[in-house]
Amino acid sequence: MENIQSADLPQSENEITVPVKFNKEIKQLSLEEATTLAQKGLKFEAIENDFAALKNLALKENKSVPDFISHLNARYTEEKKQSLMAECGGNEEIAERILNLETGEASDADFTELKEAFPEIKSPEDLPESVLETVKLKGTKPLDEYLRFLLSENRKIKENARKQKESNDTSTGSLASLKGVANPETEEFLRGLWK
Numbered sequence: 001m002e003n004i005q006s007a008d009l010p011q012s013e014n015e016i017t018v019p020v021k022f023n024k025e026i027k028q029l030s031l032e033e034a035t036t037l038a039q040k041g042l043k044f045e046a047i048e049n050d051f052a053a054l055k056n057l058a059l060k061e062n063k064s065v066p067d068f069i070s071h072l073n074a075r076y077t078e079e080k081k082q083s084l085m086a087e088c089g090g091n092e093e094i095a096e097r098i099l100n101l102e103t104g105e106a107s108d109a110d111f112t113e114l115k116e117a118f119p120e121i122k123s124p125e126d127l128p129e130s131v132l133e134t135v136k137l138k139g140t141k142p143l144d145e146y147l148r149f150l151l152s153e154n155r156k157i158k159e160n161a162r163k164q165k166e167s168n169d170t171s172t173g174s175l176a177s178l179k180g181v182a183n184p185e186t187e188e189f190l191r192g193l194w195k
Contacts, residue, residue, distance in 0.1 A: 101139035114143040121146075 017028040020037070029037065044051070051065075058068035077099065084095035115121055124132060127146060134145045 097139070110141045110143070113141065114146060117143055118146065 016031050018031065018034040020027050020029050020034065054068070055065055058065045061068055061071070063071060080102075081092075081095050081099055084098050085092055088094045088098070111124060121127060124142070127142065128149060131142065131145045131149050134140065134148075135142050138145075
């Protein structure tokens with residue numbers, strides 16, 4: 001009979017868990033999960049006073065903290081847009097474009113356009129990192145940058161295939177195929193080498 005070592009046991013039997021009660025429910029957390037949550041709790045202690053102040057401001061507006069933050073973001077964005085429109089002679093489209101460039105974000109409409117063309121892309125996280133960086137840096141549309149990325153990848157594949165074909169065409173190959181091609185003096189020389 002084989003010896004069963006602790007490494008051979010299923011992870012759930014071998015893993016140390018920590019019971020944690022949250023929202024009237026006890027959860028069994030792995031040591032790694034418990035460590036992560038403990039670190040988050042310690043970080044919260046550092047910002048607890050700031051959160052309390054934010055919560056008080058939200059209560060004064062009769063909003064929850066998430067709603068209050070959303071409200072502040074929307075208000076800031078609208079004020080910034082109005083300011084940009086004034087600078088752009090009232091052109092709303094240009095003002096929105098500048099706002100998107102400043103925030104480094106592509107609009108939902110831009111990602112919707114990308115999703116329509118490529119249904120397999122469900123979220124920005126599905127895009128290559130280089131595409132996301134270019135969208136942020138240049139302020140271009142995700143669809144444009146993804147198409148450029150695909151074109152570049154396609155060119156690389158074709159270039160590699162071309163180089164491989166050239167390499168195969170220029171290789172020496174078998175010397176047996178040269179039999180009968182050489183002149184009689186060369187054949188006699190070669191025979192003499194092997195005697």
